[in-house]
Amino acid sequence: IVDRFLGDPRKTKAVDYLSEWEGKFWITMDQNIKEITEDVEKKLAGEFGGELAKFKGGGQYEKRLSKGQKSELVARSKKIINSEQLSTLHGVIDMLAQEARTDHHFFILIDRLDESWVDNSIRFKMIRSLVEALKSFRKITNLKILVALRTDVLERVVQETADLSFQREKFEDYFVKMKWSKVDLKKLVDLRLVELFKRQYTGEDIAFDDVFPVTIGGRKTFDWLLERTLMRPRDMIAFVNECITASDGRSEILVSDIRKAEVEFSRKRRDALEQEWRSCLPSLKRVLDFFGSFREASLSLAEMSTPALDDVALAIYTAGKIDYDPLYELAERYVEGGDEDKGALIRQIAAELYRVGAVGLKVGTGERLIYSHLDEPLVSPAILNETSVLRLHPMLHAAFRLQSRGSES
Structure with missing residues (x-):
């Protein structure tokens, strides 16, 4: 790329930028950030000179600056960063855009x-x-x-x-x-089974219907398995693998094998859900334990207003403030303020359980059941009320030792 633009004075800065950073793209990100930061620090020192020395000298110099001086320093800092990094990078993008007229x-x-x-x-x-x-x-x-x-x-x-x-x-x-469709997931599972059984048995193509029973719980077996996933390839493949493991090497998988596999799959799915969402919902485990304590697959928001809510709110509150936990401030208000904040906490818990895919939701009486992986990814707590109903996703039924049902739609 650099050779293509050499000799064009209008693109000199962009070419220089590429030459400076081209060998540093594949180093660790921490090192790359450090180099850019150090480069900016040097330019700040050169720009501010004596002003920067006064900051290093202490004496709360920044507190003695006038408003005008503070504004000037901020403006000068932004000018250095923008001019030396952003404008040059934009020049590179413009240069590449001009060469985009190729096939x-x-x-x-x-x-x-x-x-x-x-x-x-x-x-x-x-x-x-x-x-x-x-x-x-x-x-x-x-x-x-x-x-x-x-x-x-x-x-x-x-x-x-x-x-x-x-x-x-x-x-x-x-x-x-x-999003993966049922047809796509079926094809994917068939391909995996073909490869697996071709190596182990006759070499003939083996599909899902050749290995699994026709029905389970009054449903087609593939549909029954699919209902207990979030319609993702890794979920479906993991469930099928658990079934194969439970069959103990037999070429035909029985209903009892699937039931046994469901328990292990469900346990692992709960663990994975907590792990996946830990970064933006640290209190998910506590909230799932709270829901599971009712021993019911379906709950209205009104039914969640129990002494157990006090326990989960206190646990979230005493765990300490985590800025990105959307439940902390509501738990704090409820613990310190009382029942007037109970409804807000329950609605937020419901919205978060829906968001992570742990439950389906019926917003109002007569409305259909929705899931975040199939329908809207988010619901506002403001649209929920005491008659709204949460239904535990079938993939978690076995983890909570709830009786599996045929259809959960």
């Missing part, structure tokens, strides 16, 4: 953002910046940048970086929620 198309996939690639104190702010930066690259017409992001990570980004400039609605056009 070649490029795709960049950014994945594994849920892993520990940088310190948690800045990770979600950086993901937000990444999402915002995608808009700048739209001018490069033959380039598509795809960012794979789990729902819980996106929710944490929204919670932890919430301000007037970052609103979910502004970015909805950039989000594509990945």
Whole structure:
């Protein structure tokens, strides 16, 4: 790329930027951030000179600055950062956009953002910046940048970086929620079974219907299994694998094997749910324990108003404040203020259980049951009332030792 633009004085700064940073892209993110930060620090020192020395000298110098002086320092800081980093980077984007008039198309996939690639104190702010930066690259017409992001990570980004400039609605056009159909999941399971049984047995193609019983609990077996997932490949494959394990090497899986597998699958799904959402709903385990204590698959919000609510509110409150826990402040108000805040806490608990996929929801009498992985991903607590009903997702029934039913729709 650099060679292509050499000799064009209009693009000198952009080429210099590429040359400076091209060899530092694949180093660790922490080191990259450090280098950029140190570079900015040097420029700050050069710009401020004696002013910076007075800060280092102590004596609460910043408190003695006039309002005008403070404004000047802030403005000068922003000027350095913007001019040295952002404008040059925009120049690179403009330069690439001019070369987009080719038949070649490029795709960049950014994945594994849920892993520990940088310190948690800045990770979600950086993901937000990444999402915002995608808009700048739209001018490069033959380039598509795809960012794979789990729902819980996106929710944490929204919670932890919430301000007037970052609103979910502004970015909805950039989000594509990945959904798998029943047909797609069936094909995927069949392909996995073909490979598994081809290696172990006759070499012939084996499909789901050749291995599993036709029905279970009055339902087609595949539908019964599917109801106990969040319609994701990893859920379905994990359940099928548990069934195969429970069959103890037999070529045919029995209903009893599936029932046995359900218990282990459900337990693991609850553990996974708590782990996946821990970053943006730290109190999920306590809330699930609270729901499970009723020993019922369905509960109205009115039925959740029990002494057990006092216990879960106190547990959340005494665990200490975590800024991104949406239940903490409501639990605090309820513990310190009394019954007038009980309804708000119950509605928020219901909305959070729905958001993570642990329950389905009937907002009002006569309305259909909805799930976040099939319908709207979020519901506002404001639309809920005492007659709203929560129904535990079938994938968690065995984890709570509830009697499995045929259809939960």
